[in-house]
Amino acid sequence: MQLPKVIRPFTYTDIDQDIIIYGKDRIMQNQYVILTAMYRYAPTFFSDHPSPEKLSAKLLSFNPHTIPGAKALTKKALESNYGITNRSQLEATIDELMLCNVWEGPLYAILIDLFLESPERFSQLRPQDVEQALNEQSKLNTYLSRFSPANQMLNDSEHKQEYTKELVSNVAAYFTEDAKATLEALEALFRHNQAWLHHTDGTSWAAFNYSRAISIIADGAICGYLTEEEAGQWCDKYGSMAERLFRNWQTFLFSAILGKQLMTPAQDRFILGANDYIEGCYKLAVSPLKPLEISGIWPGSNLSALIQAYEGQYSNDPSVNVKKSGPIDLYERTVLPIFRKYKVDYFLLEKKGNAVFYYSPTESAQSGDASYFDMYLEDFEGELEPGEIPFLTTEKCLFTNKYIRIHVKKLFRKKQKLAIPWNGAVELKWEPTGLQDIRLNVNGQAALDIRPNLDRIGMTTSQTLGLSKKETQELYAPDLENLNQAIRELKQTFSA
Numbered sequence: 001m002q003l004p005k006v007i008r009p010f011t012y013t014d015i016d017q018d019i020i021i022y023g024k025d026r027i028m029q030n031q032y033v034i035l036t037a038m039y040r041y042a043p044t045f046f047s048d049h050p051s052p053e054k055l056s057a058k059l060l061s062f063n064p065h066t067i068p069g070a071k072a073l074t075k076k077a078l079e080s081n082y083g084i085t086n087r088s089q090l091e092a093t094i095d096e097l098m099l100c101n102v103w104e105g106p107l108y109a110i111l112i113d114l115f116l117e118s119p120e121r122f123s124q125l126r127p128q129d130v131e132q133a134l135n136e137q138s139k140l141n142t143y144l145s146r147f148s149p150a151n152q153m154l155n156d157s158e159h160k161q162e163y164t165k166e167l168v169s170n171v172a173a174y175f176t177e178d179a180k181a182t183l184e185a186l187e188a189l190f191r192h193n194q195a196w197l198h199h200t201d202g203t204s205w206a207a208f209n210y211s212r213a214i215s216i217i218a219d220g221a222i223c224g225y226l227t228e229e230e231a232g233q234w235c236d237k238y239g240s241m242a243e244r245l246f247r248n249w250q251t252f253l254f255s256a257i258l259g260k261q262l263m264t265p266a267q268d269r270f271i272l273g274a275n276d277y278i279e280g281c282y283k284l285a286v287s288p289l290k291p292l293e294i295s296g297i298w299p300g301s302n303l304s305a306l307i308q309a310y311e312g313q314y315s316n317d318p319s320v321n322v323k324k325s326g327p328i329d330l331y332e333r334t335v336l337p338i339f340r341k342y343k344v345d346y347f348l349l350e351k352k353g354n355a356v357f358y359y360s361p362t363e364s365a366q367s368g369d370a371s372y373f374d375m376y377l378e379d380f381e382g383e384l385e386p387g388e389i390p391f392l393t394t395e396k397c398l399f400t401n402k403y404i405r406i407h408v409k410k411l412f413r414k415k416q417k418l419a420i421p422w423n424g425a426v427e428l429k430w431e432p433t434g435l436q437d438i439r440l441n442v443n444g445q446a447a448l449d450i451r452p453n454l455d456r457i458g459m460t461t462s463q464t465l466g467l468s469k470k471e472t473q474e475l476y477a478p479d480l481e482n483l484n485q486a487i488r489e490l491k492q493t494f495s496a
Helices: 031-040 043-048 052-059 070-082 087-117 127-134 137-146 157-173 177-192 206-223 228-245 249-263 274-286 291-295 304-316 325-341 370-377 469-495
Strands: 390-393 397-400 403-408 416-421 428-432 438-442 445-450
Touching (some): 031 206, 031 228, 031 274, 031 291, 052 291, 070 087, 070 206, 087 177, 087 228, 127 137, 127 157, 137 157, 177 249, 206 228, 249 274, 249 304, 274 291, 325 390, 397 445, 428 469
Antiparallel strands (some): 390 397, 397 403, 428 438
């Protein structure tokens, strides 16, 4: 299905009701936003088998986020990752990414070929050997022609000659004594990815920069640094460059994976780790929904080599856990059945009301995106014990099979970390809050908020706000009793 580059604005009533647009009544789309799909959207989204309309709304939207505060989080992410706090800084960052493709794209493509030609001799090459090999103009032109869509200097004979001379010099510099440590690290990366490195097809890691550029542009529209019209034009400009540079999705994803490993293997709250990034690429490739086809870019791409490379290499890497089987199994086989037994499992499965408050690791339940589960989990990972399995998290609280871990923030004091064991002296109680939600208190500390089942009660949120605490307690009584029974059994289970 070929889509126009900018899709018409639409309201949330055009798509499934669980996509909620906060602060706006429409979403602007662009086909090239799909180039960011491996990390801008959680792969768990595909497991819910969304309709084509919902898939398009999620994967092609400037703002796919369905939580309050998305704009503030996006601003923090842009500042944290790129130092962007205004339009001029955004423009400078995009220019810098494109300049990286101009200079480092061909450079790393050459280094990759030098490695593939002779992996055992790669680190022993001398600068003069490299210069001699590259001075064959026909061979050098192969690299330059691949990047000509994004490099205006290659269209001018005078600039091309100067550019070519400097490019050869820059490649040779990697094989000097001063660059020995850098070359060894690069060789290790190439060896790790040797089975599929040739699939980057002379594009090296340029896809990573194009993907980041499109993401920054879309986020710039969310934050107001660009108008939606400008963002659409910029996406078209840089997205069409990428479309001409890469021949298919497989080449693009292999190039993006290489770039992620080369540039930012680490992760933090606003940076997806390399392993999760690679997993995202894999899930885009294997999803029966064929999400990459929704954009109309590189239709019919064969992704078999990427799937084979992932399943043969990364799925056997202990640092990459594709299925996250421990947390998922614990959540689905232990936690959900207990809540289902007391007929309150909708609190964990109802995304519309409760995704704001908590996140689970599951791919079949709809309680929230795994990316947010992982993001909040990072704050606790250094505290986890061997064999401790997380199954539910909030911004300040983590539930595992051994502990309820809470980070208590105090004004002008360091964050206090509480680890409350299930088998210890722990008091668990669900109670209404002043905002008419239901809160789980653990030894008097607020741990988890959820939304009540207002459909059962037959009231709207605004109607509940006028209730007294006693009226709320009476109204929520059946849910509160069932929730407390469920949490008591959960304690008994994990205390055994």
